[in-house]
Amino acid sequence: MIKAYIKKILLNLDDYFKNKNLNRYYEVIKDINNFEKKMNNFSSKDFLDKTIEFKKRLKFNNDINKLLPEAFALVKVACNKIFNINLFDTQLIGSIILHEGKIAEMMTGEGKTISIILSAYLNSLNSNVHIVTMNDYLAKRDSENNKDVFNLLGMTVGINIPEMSIYNKKKSYKCNIVYGTGNEYVFDYLKDNMIFDIKDKIQSKLDYVIIDEIDSILIDESKIPLIISENNNVNIDIYIKINNLVKFFLYKKNNKYLYIDINYKNKTIIFNELGYRLLEKIMIKLSFINKRYELYKDNNSTILKYMINAIKVNIFFKKDIDYLVIDKNILIIDENTGRISNDRRWSNGIHQAIEAKENVFIKNENKILSSITFNNYFNLYKKISGITGTASNEKDEFKYIYNLNIVSIPTNKPVIRKDYNDLLFFTEDSKIEYIIKDIKKRLKNYQPILIGTTSIKKSELLSYFLNKNNIKHKILNAKYHKLEAEIISQAGKPKSVTISTNMAGRGTDIILGGNYKYILKKNNYDIEKKYKLKNKFKFLNSKVINSGGLHVIGTERNESRRIDNQLIGRSGRQGDPGSSQFLISIEDDLIKRFIPENIIEIIKNSSKNIDYISNSWIDKMIKSAQSKIEKNNFEIRKELILYDNIFNIQRTTLYKIRNNLLNDYQLNKIFNSINDEIVLNYIKNNITSSYSSSLDNYYNYKKIFNLIIYELKEIYPFILEIKNIFFLKNIKNLKVNLLKYITNFIHYYYNENFNFKKINYIKKIILLKVLDFFWKYHIEDIEYLKNNIFLRSYINKDPKEEFKLESFNKFNNIINNWKKYSLIIINIILYISKKNFLKQKELILKLNKYDFIINNDELFNLLNTLN
Structure with missing residues (x-):
């Protein structure tokens, strides 16, 4: 009785605060309606003039909220003129909620698409507005249907769907308002972070996004990263051989798998002791490994990966549920939309394992070049809002992950269903x-x-x-x-x-x-x-x-x-x-x-x-089961986001470096900074604190100087041309002065021997390509780490802390390697261009050592730009 009474009080309080919030919106609607009366007879020119006036007012007073009633009134009149409809108060409330950067929960058929128009117009007065729809069809439909309203208001409308040319995409992004799918916005962002010329950038600033069916996009699809990949040549026979072995590991005793342990919550599989022994025996017999314990070596980790993938796809991936087999191709079914995802392939060898399982042609495994989740992408926008009919169930998740509040809007007419x-x-x-x-x-x-x-x-x-x-x-x-x-x-x-x-x-x-x-x-x-x-x-x-x-x-x-x-x-x-x-x-x-x-x-x-x-008892039982599953799924998503956020810091850092390299001024700043850092490291390695700065050590210093120069030759082939006159005057503050002397010579060499524009082009291309190369392998490394880090819990270590520590160590390593190898390749190319034929041959052989980073054809094309 007491529980029921408390519940009743809490529900009444909830209703009270909901109504109090809604009353605030009805006050704004009164102002909208008052402005509307003055605009009912507007001509086409009046609409355009009003938009120009709003933009001017925003320049002098930055508070867009003060414009809301008048701007919404203008859109309301425009919708009446174009669609011949009078907007409901509930649609206006939805629009206000969207403008506030919240989620408007509106039932199906309540006019969500129209509500989006008002908020999009208001925010487009001083920002770029991107509208996200569930699919291409809806992006086309909504952009076409609403274009006349926006055009009447003096706003341009673009569309962003697959298979558009770069020219048309750029044109679309220049519009005030763009309609598109989440996937397309994300892929444009990833591609923008793979370009080599700033002119190739597609996407406009990420100011304001309105997400239709926001629960589907930010909850259901949040855990699957969107990926840009390239072919990774792997011997496909291994998938077939491994697939033929799966049956041995799926053996059950007393309805329990004998050789593997399964975590259904996280969809992970590990071999137990019996499983490892069986796998070792089979692998030795098939000559994959030579003896026991070799499975644990790094170079054999792929065998484990392929075997686990083959078992996974037999347990977790079901035909006609997770994928279709059409014309001997495996096509993914999007679990949220029920549609085929034509352009998607599972990464990390999963797709190939399914192809082997279904006995269809196995395509090469993809190597990930770039990836990001919806969660991390949409959080790049200055303001996010969304609309859906079903958000309340996930209010805790929206608040926790996106800091988004949900406001439920009553229906315009009572629901009699x-x-x-x-x-x-x-x-x-x-x-x-x-x-x-x-x-x-x-x-x-x-x-x-x-x-x-x-x-x-x-x-x-x-x-x-x-x-x-x-x-x-x-x-x-x-x-x-x-x-x-x-x-x-x-x-x-x-x-x-x-x-x-x-x-x-x-x-x-x-x-x-x-x-x-x-x-x-x-x-x-x-x-x-x-x-x-x-x-x-x-x-x-x-x-x-x-x-x-x-x-x-x-x-x-x-x-x-x-x-x-x-x-x-x-x-x-x-x-x-x-x-x-x-x-x-x-x-x-x-x-x-x-x-x-x-x-x-x-x-x-x-x-x-x-x-x-x-009976009601069955309904309660099912609701309880669903509630447990939803809580469990929320916990999984929370954990995935924790890992993804750690990786996101690294991605953001790398993309910032990459974008700076596209700017000539920043490029030279970074390049000079790398030179200073590399030279200083060599100086520190050769000068210990035990050296005194007295002139008695003059010959010692000379010896050190020669040693430093000799070691720097690996990175700067031209460094041997430096004059050994440093020690006549500069023994005090040795490290600082030595750094200054050597770097001054390096900069002098570049400036005296090469055209500024040409050398800048070489620097930019090499720095970007080497960065992309190491980033590509870092993604693979992190993916492997993420999939296996849970094993650390067996030795009483916190997987999250371990992942954070190890992933940042790996990231620092790739940044250091990027700096070193970029300088080596740049300097060899520059030095080759200045030397005679015999010397060139020797240096070209040295350059060939780095064709695993940049292939020879590209390197020689760069070399030709200097001649």
């Missing part, structure tokens, strides 16, 4: 049987039905049963993704049945009766035909409303309640009637994995002779 209790079936067959009967009953009443499934495999299995029962239907999954917009646009027609995988079609409203505007866009009808079509769809709309609206069937509960809510939210938009129900069975993945077997037995025994049961 009926959400029925789950039905729990005792067999999968009885569940399918019930679904068929339920569909047939609803079709008699002309009701449209949307059926949500959790995988392609399950969507096709259900399609098979519907075909068997002569039920016409459309299927929407990764195999039919090109028909997505068309299928979803007509999923609200009378008697339509649509089977969909999770989230497919998200971002497109299901309109009751069907979407006649979609038909108009696809066909060039005359006015009479348009009028008839409109009336036909009006009739169909009323028919579906009378049938009870769109009915949603969930065939399985997802691990996340939020994903379930996304499916439910497809029905009952804008006060429409509708209904939803989840039909689940004890054979479902969620039930099998997270509901204890003894509980299932109790339910079975207490419900004999019936096919299903339904």
Whole structure:
């Protein structure tokens, strides 16, 4: 009783603060409406003049918030003029929340796309605005649909989708507002950090980003890094040989793997003692290694990697759930959108292991050149905001990781959708049987039905049963993704049945009766035909409303309640009637994995002779299981972000160096600084504190000087030309004066012998290429470290602290190697260009030693630029 009473008080307090916050927004809306009255008769010129006026006012007074009511009023009038609609107060509230750098939680069909327009316009007055959509189709649709409004307001609109030329991308980024997908913005950022000329930079400043369906992008997709890679030539036979050995390690005894230990939470696999012994025996027999304990040597670590990958793909990666096999190619299914990710391949040998498993052609493994997660990329923006219908479930994660608050906005019209209790079936067959009967009953009443499934495999299995029962239907999954917009646009027609995988079609409203505007866009009808079509769809709309609206069937509960809510939210938009129900069975993945077997037995025994049961206790049990999974997933993401943030510091440092190298002034500053550092290190190594600065040691100093010069010859082949006159005057403050003397000679040599522009070009290209080379191997190193660092916990060390320490040591090493090898290659090239043929031959042989960093053709092209 006391618990319930406290809960009631807390809920009332929560409602009180929510309403108090919303009241603040309604006060702003009054001001917006007052300004709107003065603008209702604006001409096209008036809109442009007002935008110019706003920009001028912002120059004198930097507070953009003071402009909000007037700017939003202007957009409201523009939307009325272009779309012939009057914006709801709830849409205006959504826009204010977006401007404040928060997440606006708005239900499906509440006009989220329009809310984005207002905030985008206001912020584009003094910033670049990037809008992120779920897919290319939505980026195209929204940019085209909203372009006229933005143009009326004097703003330009660009689009950023795959396969655009660099010229068109640059043009788009120059626009005030850009629509695109998260992937495309990220890839542009990564490519910008791989260029060799500042003119090739694509992306504009990262000022303000609005993310549509923000929960999908910043929560669901946050753990997968986006990667730019190149082919890494590996003997593909090894994948086939290793794949043939997998069966030995998947042996189970008493339903437990005998040779491996599995962490399902982190999806990691390690060999136990028996497993290592078996692996050693097999590897010795196949001549991969010669004797025991050789597996632990560094040069054999790849054998372990390939073996673990082969086991992983057999346990964790499932055909038609995680990937498709089409035309002998492995295509990844995006677990969040249900769509095929055409341009993606799993890295670290996973994709090749799946190709071996499925007996298709094995393509070369990719070496990662550059990568970043959505989390780290979007945190580069000065301001982030987003909009979605399902964010509240993840409010702790949004706050913890992105420092984003969520504001839930009431619907414009009350939600009248009926959400029925789950039905729990005792067999999968009885569940399918019930679904068929339920569909047939609803079709008699002309009701449209949307059926949500959790995988392609399950969507096709259900399609098979519907075909068997002569039920016409459309299927929407990764195999039919090109028909997505068309299928979803007509999923609200009378008697339509649509089977969909999770989230497919998200971002497109299901309109009751069907979407006649979609038909108009696809066909060039005359006015009479348009009028008839409109009336036909009006009739169909009323028919579906009378049938009870769109009915949603969930065939399985997802691990996340939020994903379930996304499916439910497809029905009952804008006060429409509708209904939803989840039909689940004890054979479902969620039930099998997270509901204890003894509980299932109790339910079975207490419900004999019936096919299903339904009560609030089952709902609570499933909610509890989902809550545990969501908490667990949050912990995994938190841990991944901790590791990624450590790596992100290194990436940010390296990208800063890289960007500075593209600027001539900074380039020379860095180059001179590297020279000073290298020379000073050689001086320190040869002069110890035991040397006195008295003139008695003159010959000693001369000897040291010669030794330093001799050692520097490795990096500066021309250093032997230096005159040994330093010690006539400069024995005091030896290190400082010696550094000054040697570096002055180095700079003199460069300035006297080479054209400034030409030598700058050589410096820039070599410094960038050598930096990229070491960074590429560092990424691979860190990936390996990250995947294996958990083993340190077995020797009572904190994996996170170990990762931090070791990764920064590795990073410092690559920076030191970058400095040293860059100077060696630059100086050899410069020296070759000044020497006679015989001397050149000797130096060219020396240069060949470094073709593992930069290939010979590139080196000789650089050499030719000096001649």
